[in-house]
Amino acid sequence: MIAAARIDALMNQGWPAADSTELDGWLVRRNAGVTLRANSVLPASAPFDLGRALDYVENLYSAHQIAPSFQVGPAAQPGDLDDYLAARGYELRNPTLVMCAEVADVLANLPEPTTAVNISSAPDDNWMDFWWSVDGRGGSAAQAAARQILNRARALYAVIPAGPPVKAIGRLALVDDWAGIYCLAVDPGYRRQGLAQATIHGLLQQATTLGVNRVWLQVVEANAPARALYDRLGFQTVSRYHYRVRA
Missing domain, CATH: 3.40.630.30 (Gcn5-related N-acetyltransferase (GNAT))
Incomplete structure (x- = not known):
């Protein structure tokens, strides 16, 4: 059985964004707003300051006229990120199986x-x-x-x-x-x-x-x-x- 983090990395390499910014364990991907995967955060590791990291992501995406988005799976960090995003007003989209x-x-x-x-x-x-x-x-x-x-x-x-x-x-x-x-x-x-x-x-x-x-x-x-x-x-x-x- 392949680890969830490994499959996340494979999917990222198979559909690479134009720009990716490393943010304390998160990969913030941007591609002119074209396709959700290439314009979402891959949260591979937990940032030291979650609130500050989210502020940075939201400001960066807004500056590029992209809706702030996260790809959330079993390997997403921190472990309660999904609940945190939901409480912050993020909507759930496209449940997908790998x-x-x-x-x-x-x-x-x-x-x-x-x-x-x-x-x-x-x-x-x-x-x-x-x-x-x-x-x-x-x-x-x-x-x-x-x-x-x-x-x-x-x-x-x-x-x-x-x-x-x-x-x-x-x-x-x-x-x-x-x-x-x-x-x-x-x-x-x-x-x-x-x-x-x-x-x-x-x-x-x-x-x-x-x-x-x-x-x-x-x-x-x-x-x-x-x-x-x-x-x-x-x-x-x-x-x-x-x-x-x-x-």
Whole structure:
């Protein structure tokens, strides 16, 4: 079983923010307000003065026009941080499960794809436009900031088919001998055709040639269909987190 702090570190490396400030054990991440993970505090260690640290975070984020936010999981420090944030007026957002598996086990549970999965080391415009149409928030400037997040980390990108119209995409962040599944999306008109499974298969099959042995993913706790799929593929819940956001 992987430690919660280790999985937090992997997720941070798989989705790196443009700027990160070390604050007495906290990592204060900023990325022009694009994506909550890249614009939230990862509270890895307890600061000496909690109140002063919170004041600093709130002032810094406000100066950058970002809502003060924290990613809170089992390894968050101090241990009562979640209660402290709630009392300070922070709202709970996006309860999420973190699931892990051995790559070999997932591949053994996946059917052989019946469609070609195209893998590359960078997201092209077709990939980006499809992802942004499904999961994007904001205009061209926000999309550019999101693309920079993707390009900061070593990763594989899958698309079905190679050119438009795109039916499905996925991203696999590569961190040491681990990989993280991100940005898995299927066009609503092509769902229930096994394209999500084909995308995962293509990414993990390629990852095995790069020395990757284990894989993680994040899934919103309320997303029952996705959780059922990942259960069937052999993923097990190893951690969880949510965000606390000050409106």
